[in-house]
Amino acid sequence: MRVKNKKSIVLLTLAGCVLLGYWLWLSLRPVEIIAVHDNGNHSYVLVRSFPSTDNGKINWWLENKSSLKEKYSIPRPSSSGNFTIIFWLFGEGYKETDGYDRLCFDDMPPPLNCIDKEAVFSVNNSKNLGTIFATYDGKYQRQKNGDIVKFTDEFEFK
Numbered sequence: 001m002r003v004k005n006k007k008s009i010v011l012l013t014l015a016g017c018v019l020l021g022y023w024l025w026l027s028l029r030p031v032e033i034i035a036v037h038d039n040g041n042h043s044y045v046l047v048r049s050f051p052s053t054d055n056g057k058i059n060w061w062l063e064n065k066s067s068l069k070e071k072y073s074i075p076r077p078s079s080s081g082n083f084t085i086i087f088w089l090f091g092e093g094y095k096e097t098d099g100y101d102r103l104c105f106d107d108m109p110p111p112l113n114c115i116d117k118e119a120v121f122s123v124n125n126s127k128n129l130g131t132i133f134a135t136y137d138g139k140y141q142r143q144k145n146g147d148i149v150k151f152t153d154e155f156e157f158k
Helices: 003-028 054-072
Strands: 032-039 042-048 083-089 102-104 114-116 119-126 130-135 138-142 148-150
Touching: 042 054, 054 119, 054 130, 054 138
Parallel strands: 042 083
Antiparallel strands: 032 042, 083 119, 102 114, 119 130, 130 138, 138 148
16 A cells, blocks of 8 residues: 555544544533523523434433423423423524514513524424424424334324
8 A cells, every 4th residue: 555545544534533523522512501581381492502413302301301390490381281492502692683583582671682593402292292392304203102203294193
């Protein structure tokens, strides 16, 4: 094998290890909850370092839903049991309204009471459908037996 080929292989291997290390660092960082805002049975959770995969997001919810209830009193279901929790990336922090595409919170005084809209995950619960998880890549339903099934175009609610 030529020296040039050996150098290329070493360089590609090194680059692959660096990328793998960076991905592991990103995936192992703990989720940081910045704030929780409520609007009836809807809660908005502002986060940093949220899991990037659908499986990671759902597993994070399943592992942390009890502590969210204890620490932040969410979810707050309606009398019928319905609730929605949306997780938003906090990004660059609170901003002034742009009058168009920012999510603003009524429980904070303006002007710095808005964030850029970048939802990363939501959990919805209803009497008829049960628990639905929505991610960037799709929607999932938790079955009565605990299994989590991804929606397809032909999916029918049970």
